[in-house]
Every structure is written in structure tokens, then in C-alpha cells.
Amino acid sequence: MGNDIVAMSRKIPMAATKLAKIVALGGQSGIAQNDLMRFTDSAAKMGVAFDVSAEKAGQSMAELRSAFQLDQSGVETLADKINYLGNTTPAAAKCIMEIVQRVGAFGTVAGYNTGTVAALGATMRGFGIQEEMAATSIKNMMLALVAGETATKSQKATWKELGFDHEQIAKDMQKDAEGTTLKVLEAVSKLEKYKQASTLKELFGSESLLGIAPFLTSIDTVKKI
Numbered sequence: 001m002g003n004d005i006v007a008m009s010r011k012i013p014m015a016a017t018k019l020a021k022i023v024a025l026g027g028q029s030g031i032a033q034n035d036l037m038r039f040t041d042s043a044a045k046m047g048v049a050f051d052v053s054a055e056k057a058g059q060s061m062a063e064l065r066s067a068f069q070l071d072q073s074g075v076e077t078l079a080d081k082i083n084y085l086g087n088t089t090p091a092a093a094k095c096i097m098e099i100v101q102r103v104g105a106f107g108t109v110a111g112y113n114t115g116t117v118a119a120l121g122a123t124m125r126g127f128g129i130q131e132e133m134a135a136t137s138i139k140n141m142m143l144a145l146v147a148g149e150t151a152t153k154s155q156k157a158t159w160k161e162l163g164f165d166h167e168q169i170a171k172d173m174q175k176d177a178e179g180t181t182l183k184v185l186e187a188v189s190k191l192e193k194y195k196q197a198s199t200l201k202e203l204f205g206s207e208s209l210l211g212i213a214p215f216l217t218s219i220d221t222v223k224k225i
Helices: 002-011 016-028 033-050 054-067 072-088 093-103 114-126 131-145 153-162 166-175 177-189 193-204 206-217 219-224
Strands: none
Touching (some): 002 016, 002 033, 016 054, 033 093, 054 093, 072 093, 114 131, 114 206, 131 206, 153 166, 153 177, 153 193, 177 206
């Protein structure tokens, strides 16, 4: 494996010692022996593209694999999506990656694919929302959308005012989470201005208001991403 690491260092702008750290991180994270070199190669390239350290790249890739139950091909696809968003939106790839990590597996439980979580994160970060706030806003939005019968009395009333049934929204999230989310945001955006903030606060909580509110004036941008 040592020879493989040296050979890899000649192809990727990263020292063999740093590549060895990624190999070690992969091993500690339970990456199968036959996947270690591919994992290391992908993590190293991600580190260079995202402008993060070897340790950060290795740890992040291992955590993404675990959180979203992805194989190496799956995590590479996610990394490519994050890199694409980093190149085509105002958000830096490393910031998008951190948001995705903070949201974690809850995104898939709520019905979102990993690419959608990354796109939401990129959009919020592009609005200037910091990573922690963005992740919290996304998770709270997801919780409200999938709440179903566990929604509070006031949330149920708010869903009704928007023309939705709280249980149906939860069911729709499992069929088309992205479409359902956009449908809800569009409905809120069509309310009179003075009602929009209070509606978002009622559904998603006050701590999520700053992160979610910018979506209301950027629906078309969100659709494109």
C-alpha cells in the first residue's frame, strides 16, 4: 500500500504523508480494505477541490458515507454535486459540505436525496446564511414538513390556512420532497407580505426564519439548482 500511496502522490498535488493520513482515517472509519485506495484518491481530490486539509477531507468523506449510508460511488456522486454547486453558486464547496454534514441522515429520513440537501445548503449559504444557521433551518423545515399528526395545533391551523392538509404534506414528502417543499414555499410567497414572516415562524420556528425567508423571493433560483 505504501507504494500505491507514493504513486498516487505523483498524480495528485498532495504529499504522500498526507495521503497516508487519509488512508489511516479511512481504516479507522471502517472503510473496507479493497476500498481504501479509491477512498483515499477521492478524498484527496475533494480536499484539493474544496480547499480543505487532508484530514478534513478524509473525515468528511467518511462521515458522509456513514450518515447517508453511501458506498464509495455514492459519496463520490455527492462530492461531485457539492463541487458543482461550489462552482455555480456564490457558496464555497467546503461550506456546502459542512451544511450537508450538519444536516446528516435526517435529510434522507425526511425524503430528500443528498443532492437536494446540498442544493438547499448552497442556496442558503449563497444568501449569506452561516453554516450552522443554514443546517438548523433546513432541519427545522424538514421536521415541520414531515410532522404529520405530530404537528402542533397552531401548525395544523397554519397548514389549513395555506390550503394544505398536514398529513398529506407528510405523505407527499416521501414521494417528492423537493417538489413538496417548493410547493409550500410558493404558497407562503403568495401571501400578503405582512403574513409571510409569521407563517414561516409558525411552521418552522423563529430560529429558522432568517435561513428560510430568503427563499420566498428566490423561488426560481431554487428551482434551477
